[in-house]
Amino acid sequence: MYPFLPLPLNSILGLISRCSISFGRLSASFYQADNGCRPIYGIHQSILSLVQKVGDLSGVETNMGALEMNMSMVSARKADISIQLEQEERRPGKKRKREVDLWMQRAQSLEDQVHKLGKKVRERRSYSCLMLAHQVRGLANEVDKLHEKARFDNGLTLAVKPARGYELQPGELVGQASRTKRDEIWDCLMNEEVLQVGVWGQAGVGKTFLAKHIHDQIVQNCSRFDGACLVNVSQEGTVGMIQTDIMNYLELDLTEMSCVYWGARLREALQGRRLLLILDDVRNPYSLEKLGIALERNGCKLIVTSRSKEVCERMNCHEVVHIPTPPDEIPQELLEEL
Numbered sequence: 001m002y003p004f005l006p007l008p009l010n011s012i013l014g015l016i017s018r019c020s021i022s023f024g025r026l027s028a029s030f031y032q033a034d035n036g037c038r039p040i041y042g043i044h045q046s047i048l049s050l051v052q053k054v055g056d057l058s059g060v061e062t063n064m065g066a067l068e069m070n071m072s073m074v075s076a077r078k079a080d081i082s083i084q085l086e087q088e089e090r091r092p093g094k095k096r097k098r099e100v101d102l103w104m105q106r107a108q109s110l111e112d113q114v115h116k117l118g119k120k121v122r123e124r125r126s127y128s129c130l131m132l133a134h135q136v137r138g139l140a141n142e143v144d145k146l147h148e149k150a151r152f153d154n155g156l157t158l159a160v161k162p163a164r165g166y167e168l169q170p171g172e173l174v175g176q177a178s179r180t181k182r183d184e185i186w187d188c189l190m191n192e193e194v195l196q197v198g199v200w201g202q203a204g205v206g207k208t209f210l211a212k213h214i215h216d217q218i219v220q221n222c223s224r225f226d227g228a229c230l231v232n233v234s235q236e237g238t239v240g241m242i243q244t245d246i247m248n249y250l251e252l253d254l255t256e257m258s259c260v261y262w263g264a265r266l267r268e269a270l271q272g273r274r275l276l277l278i279l280d281d282v283r284n285p286y287s288l289e290k291l292g293i294a295l296e297r298n299g300c301k302l303i304v305t306s307r308s309k310e311v312c313e314r315m316n317c318h319e320v321v322h323i324p325t326p327p328d329e330i331p332q333e334l335l336e337e338l
Contacts, residue, residue: 001161021042050154060133064121067140071114074143077109087154094157103149110143164219164227165249170212181323182210185303188319189214189276190224195295198312210323211278214303218276225301230278237282239263239290246277246293248319266292270300278303285314 046187088094117139121132172175173179188197210232218228231242248252250269251320254262270293277293279286282304283284288295293301304315310322 006117006131007026034232043212060136063133063136063140064118067114067119067136068118069142070140070143070147071111074107074147074150075111077147078111079279080106081150081156088157094159096157097152098295100152100156103146103152106146110139114139114143134162134316139205140247152225165215165310167216167219168212169216170209170281171283172215177326181206181321182213182328184208184212185321186217188321189301191319193296194301195297195320196315196319198309198315198320199303199323200312200320202325203307205323205325206279209322210327211280211284211303211305215276215278217239224274225276226274228278229282235283239240242279242286242291263282263290263292267294270294273300274298275300276303280304280305281302282306282315283308285311288315 010237034321081100083223085096086099089096117132117135121136124132173182175321184198184201188194199211201207215228215230218225229246231245233242240259240262243259243266247266247269248263250266252269253263254265257265279301279302293302294300304312304317309320309322
């Protein structure tokens with residue numbers, strides 16, 4: 001018959017919990033005992049396990065309080081991130097990172113889980129206390145890990161190009177004359193028989209300003225076009241520079257392709273697209289064939305702004321819109337001659 005312990009179980013638990021002898025030494029002593037006493041070692045192991053569980057039960061509420069405190073810190077960080085994201089995503093070309101989205105979703109999920117678990121711990125009606133202690137430890141580890149990942153040292157958002165292009169936001173269009181000219185240019189673009197529109201006038205009369213307004217109107221909402229691309233040509237503009245700007249807009253990587261083939265590659269990329277291309281401040285005429293700009297009905301169209309009407313005509317613009325100099329800016333001696 002196996003030996004047995006004559007003490008009640010409660011007394012045994014109390015004795016072991018207060019014992020100053022290390023459990024390691026106590027365990028070793030059992031190994032050295034007679035084979036007939038080995039069942040005592042098994043009882044000893046069970047008692048150690050029970051003592052550990054009793055400790056878990058006594059600390060479950062304390063651990064739950066610590067968990068809720070850590071969760072409140074994560075929730076505060078989540079609120080701060082939400083405010084920062086709202087501000088950053090108002091800027092054009094900014095989109096939240098996927099990892100940030102996943103972190104926010106995980107934080108919301110843990111908030112719900114911690115709230116429900118806290119309610120269980122406080123009620124303790126139909127739940128195993130040992131199971132609650134285990135759940136508290138598990139959630140505490142999850143919350144700690146999430147808190148560590150909340151720094152986002154490389155930022156919360158990515159720089160991405162909007163689907164229709166960036167808005168240039170030139171400012172408010174003031175005056176009836178400016179609105180009339182904008183509408184005249186717009187009407188030309190909406191005419192499917194017109195593929196190229198020339199806008200000319202002396203420096204400073206607002207050609208670029210009007211072109212930017214047309215650009216933004218298309219970027220914001222225009223079913224006729226898929227987007228708009230403005231290229232500032234100026235005096236130094238070359239065929240290669242113009243091609244590079246348009247290819248950057250189209251996100252084409254031609255670093256390993258000879259510039260001899262750029263025109264052909266650009267023409268291929270524009271095929272089937274419905275973009276408005278704007279060549280601004282053109283000083284000399286360019287060959288659209290060399291540039292690789294292909295225009296067609298229900299496809300791409302082109303606006304050319306220039307100080308010279310001749311440039312617009314030599315680039316075969318189907319319609320030419322003149323932007324006159326405001327009367328108060330015409331020299332007095334010229335008015336006297338008129």
